[in-house]
Amino acid sequence: MHIPDGYLTPEVAGITLLITLGILLVATRKISLEKKSVNEKIPLFTALSAGIFVAQMIAWPIPGGTSLHLIGGALAGILVGPWLGVLSMTLVLLIQCLIFHDGGLTAIGANVLNMGIVGVLVGYTVFKIIQRISRKVWLSSFLAGWLSMTLAGLACGIELGISWNSTLPLYVMTSWHAVLGLVEGLITGGVVSYLTLKLPKTVWWS
């Protein structure tokens, strides 16, 4: 889902960059307010960021000639909290873009917005809502992962759709990611359940 250079109009690229910078500013301020506890979370933040970076290098083949890679937004939000999760995904996306040209420089705002902000905040919010209804960790994190990827795909589709005045990107990106998101949900559910069981004190929400 990494948008390369040339896929977005300068207007869409500029607006998404401004929105992203604004939200990153909010994230940084929110984190600085809880400074003391954040310091303790940095080892998990580092391990999580490295894990997401490596996991994104694995493209899973899907029948029909399509592939997907984990985004990890919901996972980040659930494990280290929404704002640190946003910064974790931003770090991963910046390294992918600047060092490995995975995603365009002009599209960095959109890519961070889709995967790093929408992906994390949707995943975190869904997880918290489902947790209030059902205490089942696996179900909450599965739905968080699934909706996180689906809405990240929707956001990407909207940006491409506005850029080229077409509804096709919206349909293609949302429908495909709604299907592929099931795998994201399964992985998120599996990892969160495992960590909750084995390392309950490291998980942010527990």
Add this chain to the structure above:
Amino acid sequence: MLTRKTLLTLTTILLLSPIFGVILAEELGYHEPLDIVAEELKLNESEFTWTPLKDYTVPGLPEWLGYIICGALGVLVIVFAGYVIKVALGRREIEFSNS
């Protein structure tokens, strides 16, 4: 910064990653939904590049090996960033406690 167990897990995924990211991608020729959109709308990626490590390749090395090296480099940069953040937060904490 990373525990031995985390390092072992990351190394295992890194060593397996070329199977999915390079070998199967070439054999099966699969693509992402974004590629479908690009094909339908006839979008072209800009040729401009700023790094020799584009798409996780290392010039002069086989693709699978370059993929692993790039993955390891990415992890190192993340660990370094985590270390810098931890040191910066630690310094701020000392400044706050002194003021």
